[in-house]
Amino acid sequence: MQASDTSSQLSAPRTAPASRRAVLTASLAVPAASAGVLGLSACDTGGDSTDPGVRPGERLAALDDVPVGEPTYVRTESGGEAYVYRSDDTTVAAFGTICTHQGCSVQPDGAELRCPCHQSVFDAATGEVVSGPAPSPLPAVRVTIEGEEIVAE
Template sequence: MDAFPTGTRRRTLVAATAASAGALALTACGRGGGGGGDTSDDPGVRPGEELAALADVPVGEPTFARTESGGEAFLYRSDETTVTAYGAACTHRGCAVQPAGDELRCPCHGSVFEAATGEVVSGPATRALPAVRVKIENDRIVAE
């Protein structure tokens, strides 16, 4: 004999699946839980860490970089000798921003940032992406 009356097992499975999907969606939208307000300004890039070879960052295009320690940033090369870098997590809730032409867009809630400056173009984010100080050293881009 079945321990669950007819249909109860199916309702229980559907409810558990829906709860799991909700938890997964919330996890994807933030780093470090909490779910409220703007996130930390620390992109995890440490001084002295190499981000990329200069030749791997095209002029005028945002380029994603991950350091050996796991720090993440977008690099932007405005000309042959000028590179800026910004944290890769949206300042609204911490979702990973994605390049879209000369902008960085948050797929979770729609914030848009200027790739060259990290400034907010449209919200809900209210703060710019955190700047990462970088320098060009022997044709490599290194965090300062």
């Protein structure tokens, strides 16, 4: 056989056709990886991101806007975020909105604040960890009642 004939007979290596299982596995891997990236976007593992950013003297809410026994989300004029909790007519507390585990935003659930990412649960009246992997309580925002307003100290 001549060299020119040999080169004409060379071709790309043959591969076996992809199995149905391989195709299905690959098609499921992409959405699963995408979901993982999207799920992590709710968490912030860098730095101390649990600081609520509420400044002393800032108004958080009118007293009448915070029902007794229910955490109420507030955003201040400076962009600070907190949950205000009113135990009774004269007792208020406020806590940051970011879970101390991996930085996800907590959500109100009755008299608790729950982290949807890893299921940490916090007492809305005290900020203390009730259950879950969170290593510490939610950061407290010192507040007082001035007239009919809840104000950061």
